Amino acid sequence: MSRLHAPDDEDKPFIARWNVLVRVLLLDPSVKAVARSAIDFADFDDGSSCHPSNKRIERETGLSDRTVRTAWQVLRGLGMAERVAYGSPHRRLADEYQLVIPDNWQSLPIYGPHVQDFHCLYCEKQFTPQGNCTVKVDGGSEVVSFRVQLMAFCPPPRAKKGRDEPYCLDMWNDSQAEQGQPRWGQLGGKVWAGFRRARGDDW
Numbered sequence: 001m002s003r004l005h006a007p008d009d010e011d012k013p014f015i016a017r018w019n020v021l022v023r024v025l026l027l028d029p030s031v032k033a034v035a036r037s038a039i040d041f042a043d044f045d046d047g048s049s050c051h052p053s054n055k056r057i058e059r060e061t062g063l064s065d066r067t068v069r070t071a072w073q074v075l076r077g078l079g080m081a082e083r084v085a086y087g088s089p090h091r092r093l094a095d096e097y098q099l100v101i102p103d104n105w106q107s108l109p110i111y112g113p114h115v116q117d118f119h120c121l122y123c124e125k126q127f128t129p130q131g132n133c134t135v136k137v138d139g140g141s142e143v144v145s146f147r148v149q150l151m152a153f154c155p156p157p158r159a160k161k162g163r164d165e166p167y168c169l170d171m172w173n174d175s176q177a178e179q180g181q182p183r184w185g186q187l188g189g190k191v192w193a194g195f196r197r198a199r200g201d202d203w
Helices: 014-024 029-039 054-061 065-077 168-178 188-199
Strands: 081-085 096-099 134-138 141-145
Touching: 014 029, 029 054, 029 065, 029 096, 054 065, 065 081, 065 134, 065 141
Parallel strands: none
Antiparallel strands: 081 096, 134 141
16 A cells, blocks of 8 residues: 655655645545645745635635635644735735644644554444544634544444444443543543554554
């Protein structure tokens, strides 16, 4: 199975490294769509001079204005887009961005270099992780958070009439409690170690 080059491989042009990072990110599809669209408006060599209007990205991605704005917030919060100049709506000038491969890219929720399925931490079955993110503004900065359990355990079962199917996260929590170990919600930042075990494919 072929291995992707690393997003920080300086031997590759910026556009190739950016596209690899966007490809492996486990984020909401809307954020990935805006990130892929953004590179078409930036300098391919270094990611500079990126200033598409939100309206242009709306047309090209089919997303709503609010969704595009939220995606930019996520990209800023992840350190992938640095706003270098504010636009002026009445002069029809869009914000200008510098697209960036952040130094901490390996700590983001990403696939491994072979883009393989993950293995559930409880039942060990293979599954496709669910990319997700939530962004909020705190003190003028965007803070991005993730539901890591959706990337470390089998997806929650769908409700079926008259029958409740077990959820691997619940069973993992029960197992932890029986052993006197912390439940998932008590692990704090250590959940990322579980994420990496589920991925099993490190850069």
